[in-house]
Amino acid sequence: MDDIDDIVREFLIESYENLDQLDQDLVALEGAPGSRDLLSSVFRTIHTIKGTSGFLAFSDLERVAHVGESLLVELRDGRRQMDHHTTDVLLRMVDTIRDLLGRIESTGAESGVEVDAVVAVIQAALDGTDLGGTDVAEPAAEAAAADISPADSAPAESVSADAEPDVSPVVVVAAPAPVPAPAPAPAVVPALALPAPAPADVPEASVSRGTSDSSIRVDVDLLDALMRQVGELVLVRNQIAQLAGSDAEPELTRSSQRLSLIASELQEGVMKTRMQPIDHIWSKMPRIVRDLASSCGREVRLDMVGGDTELDRSLLESVKDPLTHLVRNAIDHGIEGPDDRVTAGKPATGVLTLRAYHAGGQVIVEVRDDGAGINPQRVAAKALERGLKTVEQLEAMATGDLLNLVFLPGFSTAATVTNVSGRGVGMDVVRSNIESIGGAVEVESEVGRGTTWRLRIPLTLAIMPALTVRSGAEIYAIPQVSLQELVALDTQKTQEAIEHIGTAEVYRLRGSLLPLVRLSDVLGQPRGEAESAVIAVLQADNQRFGLVVDKVLNNEEIVVKPLAAQLKSIGIFAGATLMGDGQVALILDVQAIARRTLTGEVADVDQHAASGRAVSSVPVTELLVVGIGSGRRVAIPLALVTRLELIAPDRLEVVGGHEVIQYRDAIVPITRLARTLGAYDDDAGEEIPLVVFTRGGRTVAMVVSEIVEIVSDDGAERSTVDDRGLLGSIVLSGRVTELLDVPAALAQVDPRFYDEAPVDLTTGEALHAGSRSAEMVGV
Amino acid sequence: MSTQYVTFRIGEALYGVEVMRISETLGHHPRTPVPLAPAGIAGLVNLRGQVVLTVDLRPRLGLAPLAPDAVSMMVVVEVDDDSISLLVDEVGEVLTLDDDQFESPPDTLGADLRELITGAYKLETGLLLTLDVDAALAA
Numbered sequence: 032m033d034d035i036d037d038i039v040r041e042f043l044i045e046s047y048e049n050l051d052q053l054d055q056d057l058v059a060l061e062g063a064p065g066s067r068d069l070l071s072s073v074f075r076t077i078h079t080i081k082g083t084s085g086f087l088a089f090s091d092l093e094r095v096a097h098v099g100e101s102l103l104v105e106l107r108d109g110r111r112q113m114d115h116h117t118t119d120v121l122l123r124m125v126d127t128i129r130d131l132l133g134r135i136e137s138t139g140a141e142s143g144v145e146v147d148a149v150v151a152v153i154q155a156a157l158d159g160t161d162l163g164g165t166d167v168a169e170p171a172a173e174a175a176a177a178d179i180s181p182a183d184s185a186p187a188e189s190v191s192a193d194a195e196p197d198v199s200p201v202v203v204v205a206a207p208a209p210v211p212a213p214a215p216a217p218a219v220v221p222a223l224a225l226p227a228p229a230p231a232d233v234p235e236a237s238v239s240r241g242t243s244d245s246s247i248r249v250d251v252d253l254l255d256a257l258m259r260q261v262g263e264l265v266l267v268r269n270q271i272a273q274l275a276g277s278d279a280e281p282e283l284t285r286s287s288q289r290l291s292l293i294a295s296e297l298q299e300g301v302m303k304t305r306m307q308p309i310d311h312i313w314s315k316m317p318r319i320v321r322d323l324a325s326s327c328g329r330e331v332r333l334d335m336v337g338g339d340t341e342l343d344r345s346l347l348e349s350v351k352d353p354l355t356h357l358v359r360n361a362i363d364h365g366i367e368g369p370d371d372r373v374t375a376g377k378p379a380t381g382v383l384t385l386r387a388y389h390a391g392g393q394v395i396v397e398v399r400d401d402g403a404g405i406n407p408q409r410v411a412a413k414a415l416e417r418g419l420k421t422v423e424q425l426e427a428m429a430t431g432d433l434l435n436l437v438f439l440p441g442f443s444t445a446a447t448v449t450n451v452s453g454r455g456v457g458m459d460v461v462r463s464n465i466e467s468i469g470g471a472v473e474v475e476s477e478v479g480r481g482t483t484w485r486l487r488i489p490l491t492l493a494i495m496p497a498l499t500v501r502s503g504a505e506i507y508a509i510p511q512v513s514l515q516e517l518v519a520l521d522t523q524k525t526q527e528a529i530e531h532i533g534t535a536e537v538y539r540l541r542g543s544l545l546p547l548v549r550l551s552d553v554l555g556q557p558r559g560e561a562e563s564a565v566i567a568v569l570q571a572d573n574q575r576f577g578l579v580v581d582k583v584l585n586n587e588e589i590v591v592k593p594l595a596a597q598l599k600s601i602g603i604f605a606g607a608t609l610m611g612d613g614q615v616a617l618i619l620d621v622q623a624i625a626r627r628t629l630t631g632e633v634a635d636v637d638q639h640a641a642s643g644r645a646v647s648s649v650p651v652t653e654l655l656v657v658g659i660g661s662g663r664r665v666a667i668p669l670a671l672v673t674r675l676e677l678i679a680p681d682r683l684e685v686v687g688g689h690e691v692i693q694y695r696d697a698i699v700p701i702t703r704l705a706r707t708l709g710a711y712d713d714d715a716g717e718e719i720p721l722v723v724f725t726r727g728g729r730t731v732a733m734v735v736s737e738i739v740e741i742v743s744d745d746g747a748e749r750s751t752v753d754d755r756g757l758l759g760s761i762v763l764s765g766r767v768t769e770l771l772d773v774p775a776a777l778a779q780v781d782p783r784f785y786d787e788a789p790v791d792l793t794t795g796e797a798l799h800a801g802s803r804s805a806e807m808v809g810v
Numbered sequence: 811m812s813t814q815y816v817t818f819r820i821g822e823a824l825y826g827v828e829v830m831r832i833s834e835t836l837g838h839h840p841r842t843p844v845p846l847a848p849a850g851i852a853g854l855v856n857l858r859g860q861v862v863l864t865v866d867l868r869p870r871l872g873l874a875p876l877a878p879d880a881v882s883m884m885v886v887v888e889v890d891d892d893s894i895s896l897l898v899d900e901v902g903e904v905l906t907l908d909d910d911q912f913e914s915p916p917d918t919l920g921a922d923l924r925e926l927i928t929g930a931y932k933l934e935t936g937l938l939l940t941l942d943v944d945a946a947l948a949a
Contacts, residue, residue, distance in 0.1 A: 615842035
């Protein structure tokens with residue numbers, strides 16, 4: 032039986048299921064002869080069997096199905112009325128097909144089942160030369176039995192002739208075994224039962240279960256109900272474990288541990304029942320790829336690796352459309368035409384690889400092509416053209432993040448709109464579909480080498496591992512999927528370790544700046560004066576951020592309960608769950624919190640470094656670092672600065688509520704940088720440092736607390752913070768330094784400072800935009 | 811004709827909801843507050859393994875909302891196949907009331923309360939105000 036290949040096995044399983052349905056349909060049809068639905072269902076089934084058997088070269092099977100189909104066509108077209116005799120004939124056809132399938136299953140070939148008789152009977156019915164009217168049922172069925180019984184012994188020789196010799200002795204007894212499922216027609220059942228030998232005679236049959244016996248169809252609702260109940264059981268188990276933990280009674284502890292084990296196994300088992308190999312949705316891909324490749328004029332080879340990777344069936348459904356879209360996209364936009372490929376020095380045939388595997392409690396599905404790749408600059412240009420991002424926003428983004436712009440709604444890089452893809456609906460839908468099931472989608476691309484789309488999908492939805500944390504008096508759950516690491520801060524360290532850029536808090540995690548979000552702020556609650564805090568480093572899309580919570584409680588498996596409709600609109604909770612003590616806890620929606628609290632430009636530096644796409648050749652910018660009090664340091668591109676001065680405080684004068692200074696025979700307006708950036712002004716020194724900016728005939732002087740140093744910015748460590756007057760932050764000389772938005776700062780004191788020479792403005796922008804500018808000029 | 815009402819007290823007034831809409835009445839359950847929730851949402855409770863939303867009608871009725879940890883009884887109402895729990899001060903008896911005791915609310919009743927209160931039964935002990943639970947618990 033092992034030598035039956037997968038296609039045949041699939042065919043057998045599907046056909047057995049269809050045949051069971053067919054029995055019912057035929058009988059129902061007899062009761063309601065006019066039902067078009069039933070007729071077309073029956074017709075479809077037989078038609079499928081006929082087609083597939085022709086394809087698989089089972090000619091006897093095809094012959095039976097073919098003549099049966101002819102009879103069904105007449106019924107379907109209304110040229111013949113369903114009557115008792117016709118039903119008998121059709122049921123007999125079904126039985127014969129079943130025999131043939133059984134024979135194929137046990138021997139791999141169909142020979143050995145007598146089909147001529149049944150074909151003749153059906154043909155007779157078709158020709159109207161009925162063999163005896165309606166009361167023929169009984170004899171006909173017995174004839175069927177007679178057909179089968181000799182078939183079991185007599186043609187065995189013929190089997191041994193063309194099949195493996197060692198199989199043939201088994202065949203004789205094993206063949207009738209798969210003749211299963213009592214056919215609903217009473218006249219046929221006893222007749223069928225006759226030829227089946229006593230079970231004692233068929234040791235082989237009991238050893239290996241038939242294909243149809245080894246799998247059953249189960250109502251999905253039942254599985255869902257089981258899943259829910261197992262969820263409850265896990266909950267109760269958690270409660271018991273808690274009770275047993277505090278109680279030292281050894282008996283209870285032992286029982287509790289055992290319960291815990293059994294519950295886990297049960298949970299796993301029930302989850303497995305809902306698992307289906309991803310092959311189920313991949314099986315349609317070869318066809319899609321073939322059709323699409325020929326219509327797009329591409330040569331594509333499809334490789335599929337890991338098709339047996341299993342996923343919860345509800346998840347599988349949700350993955351289907353995004354995956355199909357990615358495959359279409361890869362062929363339409365990714366893989367080039369054969370000529371272009373050859374010109375680029377690649378084989379004419381492109382390779383599209385689908386790969387699925389388990390990693391870290393998730394299933395990863397990759398769609399990889401070796402096509403042209405995605406050009407980040409084109410993506411940026413497109414985003415600008417569509418008005419999705421401004422030049423400034425784009426300049427502040429790292430190359431890796433530019434690729435993620437394709438996930439924005441309304442984005443499409445297709446130069447021409449085709450009927451395949453490129454209508455501006457696409458990647459954003461892919462992303463929202465995947466995120467709606469708690470997954471994530473990533474893209475990696477190398478120009479000229481290809482693109483990889485990676486879907487991260489949770490194994491199941493109903494139960495998930497989570498970290499429980501405390502904020503204020505309440506407990507919240509953070510899905511482990513998003514959690515990267517935890518950083519504990521004690522009281523003293525909390526004050527020092529959290530640094531500020533404007534109003535934004537950051538933490539230095541292994542040398543790079545991690546934007547911080549306080550959970551209490553997200554929840555709109557007062558900050559507690561907690562003694563210690565923990566930073567949960569979370570990954571959302573391609574942004575990483577630290578969520579500051581009061582305390583970390585536990586790692587546990589939580590059962591996800593849906594939220595009431597009234598609470599969904601809040602938008603930062605993914606659901607609710609019950610804790611071991613029965614208390615309700617809310618599950619945080621990390622993606623939503625990230626979207627809400629991080630503006631798109633807040634990029635995490637470490638990500639860029641990690642993805643290896645840090646821009647390597649960047650113009651070095653000289654930066655003037657000044658202090659503005661409270662230990663804050665601000666960097667100003669030196670190229671914009673005209674002079675540095677030290678003046679006595681009494682040289683500052685006030686005109687109409689504004690501070691001015693007489694400087695080189697002109698009255699120059701003064702701006703205090705500390706005030707511009709919302710810091711406390713702690714001058715009162717003997718001399719005040721001034722930074723002087725001059726453009727054309729206009730001059731502005733800026734008061735700072737101290738001139739610190741001049742350093743070179745190599746553009747590597749940089750993060751943007753959405754705060755007024757600032758472009759972002761950089762680590763200079765080991766300290767977090769804020770990068771001043773000079774035009775914005777000067778505009779506050781002299782709105783016309785940059786009015787006169789707009790050409791210079793771009794130069795200024797190019798300068799302060801630093802590392803990104805060289806690349807972005809083309810945009 | 812007569813209708814059966816489950817009665818309960820919120821503040822000074824006695825309210826009634828048709829008995830068919832009520833699945834059960836319960837004593838106090840600790841509530842988990844939901845940050846940023848709309849006014850009137852009093853948190854979530856664990857009802858035998860189900861997470862159920864609790865609603866405090868007081869703000870809608872012009873009263874000060876209950877404190878998050880205030881002890882309160884609950885009337886569980888079925889709305890669109892979902893269970894929602896109303897926080898009440900005291901659950902009263904189930905009354906069978908003749909329809910001819912019923913009167914529509916007076917014209918002087920404000921528009922926002924008119925949405926909630928469909929009318930009143932004139933009892934000997936006072937008025938029983940009938941609540942439109944669908945309006946009261948609309949998302």
